[in-house]
Amino acid sequence: MAALMLQGTGSDVGKSVLVAGLCRAFANRGLIVRPFKPQNMSNNAAVTADGGEIGRAQATQALACRVPPSVHMNPVLLKPQGDRTSQLVLRGQVRGTLRAARWREGREGLLPEVLESYRLLSTEADLVLVEGAGSPAEINLRAGDIANMGFARAADVPVLLVGDIDRGGVIASLVGTHAILDPADAAMIQGFLVNKFRGDPALFADGMQAIAMRTGWAPLGIVSWLAAARRLPSEDAVVLERPRAASEGRVRVACPITSRIANFDDLDPLKLEPAVDVRMVPPGQPIPDVDWIVLAGSKATLADLDFLRGEGWDIDIKAHHRRGRPILGLCGGYQMLGRRLSDPLGLEGPPRSVEGLGLLDVETRLTGTKKLSEVQGEAQGAPFNGYEIHLGETEGPDRARPAGRLADGRTEGATSADGLVVGSYVHGLLGRPEQRAVWLARLGAQASGPDHRADIEAALDEIAAQLEAELDLDAMLRIAQNRR
Missing domain, CATH: 3.40.50.300 (P-loop containing nucleotide triphosphate hydrolases)
Known part of the structure; x- marks a missing residue:
């Protein structure tokens, strides 16, 4: 050797x-x-x-x-x-x-x-x-x-x-x-x-x-x-500090960079699409007027929810929703979209409970057991492959309208009653072009980018x-x- x-x-x-x-x-x-x-x-x-x-x-x-x-x-x-x-x-x-x-x-x-x-x-x-x-x-x-x-x-x-x-x-x-x-x-x-x-x-x-x-x-x-x-997927948040030239994509997507943002490579597949302009919004700037907001994961969800509010991004997100435009929350972003987020065991600091953004009728309770699994399934009639890596259990009426269904038959995620807000625990949800095509179709665009893994x-x-x-x-x- x-x-x-x-x-x-x-x-x-x-x-x-x-x-x-x-x-x-x-x-x-x-x-x-x-x-x-x-x-x-x-x-x-x-x-x-x-x-x-x-x-x-x-x-x-x-x-x-x-x-x-x-x-x-x-x-x-x-x-x-x-x-x-x-x-x-x-x-x-x-x-x-x-x-x-x-x-x-x-x-x-x-x-x-x-x-x-x-x-x-x-x-x-x-x-x-x-x-x-x-x-x-x-x-x-x-x-x-x-x-x-x-x-x-x-x-x-x-x-x-x-x-x-x-x-x-x-x-x-x-x-x-x-x-x-x-x-x-x-x-x-x-x-x-x-x-x-x-x-x-x-x-x-x-x-x-x-x-x-x-x-x-x-x-x-x-x-x-x-x-x-x-x-290639990046694991270092230093890449988020570098300015990226705006593309000519017709669909504008924004993702705010919270203080403990995690697994932001979930946005990478969207960058493969010529029709999409992905904007990572740094602290100190408002979320611009875009077609779609995606909230990425977080290593400290309660702290990032505080951070999001401190930046005034909660106001921007709710205004985006009032304009009838879609929002996707992934993992920690999904948890933030709910009514309440509780940490009774003090896993992220002193035990506490905070109000979420209230755009999904669900509540999340952080637990001591981390979910770690590779998953595959179907969402909105299109297949996905990905993985779950999170603390917390999320329940509530909007879970009756799941984001998708896993291969073993279990439902996953939640959708708001108006259909505009979706939350999912699946990292890599947007990796397959068939899945991206469904989301972009809602925004009046077509997907033409490659499979994310094949591109890697x-x-x-x-x-x-x-x-x-x-x-x-x-x-x-x-x-x-x-x-x-």
Whole structure:
């Protein structure tokens, strides 16, 4: 078994996309490949075939390997609930809520379980591609680390360091990382690559040599800007902070960015439709006059409901409804649309009960058991495939008009008496073009975009082909095989 770990000079340098592309590239070479991320922090999660949840990026990487996702691919997942608290998910199951200080003190105790998950994956693979988190240059976090060099040294996995030239200062970030690392940590790094290059890579040849000379690391290539990466699901909310040019789509869709928004990739399938213009509305801006409002999921639904009201978005949403225009709430967004939302166990903070938006005649009570399952079924006469990942039970008269029916016969979701407001717990509801066609038909448009999963597969193939052309994959494989 061979293994290789990609770490970055900082967050958002493209590690997740590169690992996904390399997974597909090496799988295309006939290798049995598995992705692994010791520790992840994200509110965009996916349900695994073995009944747990992992970071969205690792699910995409599993798809790149052409295997079902497993909880062992991301044994430690932190899901932020507030600025200083996160839910701890260990091997796919919730293990409690941690404050930041307590996490830093206790994370090293999770290393044996992380290593066991890595060992289990290793037994079934020719190659394990490991993704770090953040950067090893954060030496203030080195003690007890399980995400970067702490894992690499414990598992004896060689490291490649990724630098992002698009943000500037890539020579300084790579050479500077070498300079501040503990010598034993720096010795784990066998090579480097530069990501997100725009223009002629030959212009940076001298830069690559300068980095190699100052670090002793092997230069393994320059990756040009991966245009296909925008078609992969994102798990990092940083993408929501970037302005996106408005399209010419006739159907205007708005989704407010709440403080703890989760699984916002549910909107990605709509972006495949030429007839649709998806607008992610940041804090400080009103929800514009649009044709359709979609409320995404939330990691802290009660807090996000407070946030939504603080932004005045509740007024915008109700005005949208009075104009006779449709609203879809997904997971936490579904819960917010009801009359009341209660947290008697204090799962999201002090126990309390708050009024919802009152657009669906249902009430939600948060419970201690998280629903985690892959689902399929039919909604509005069209098929869907997706997954459920939520706390809470939702009941009320509008449940008599379900959003859809699952394959096992159970009803799912709720619809208002006027038919304008729909709530559903199904993430991925809009992934299939047949399902999108029904929604867009209500708005006077036609669906012509591809199946979302098929588009992701095509994007992975495009990225893999580009990495084959631009990186020295043979050298990377030799590094992975000649482990220390």
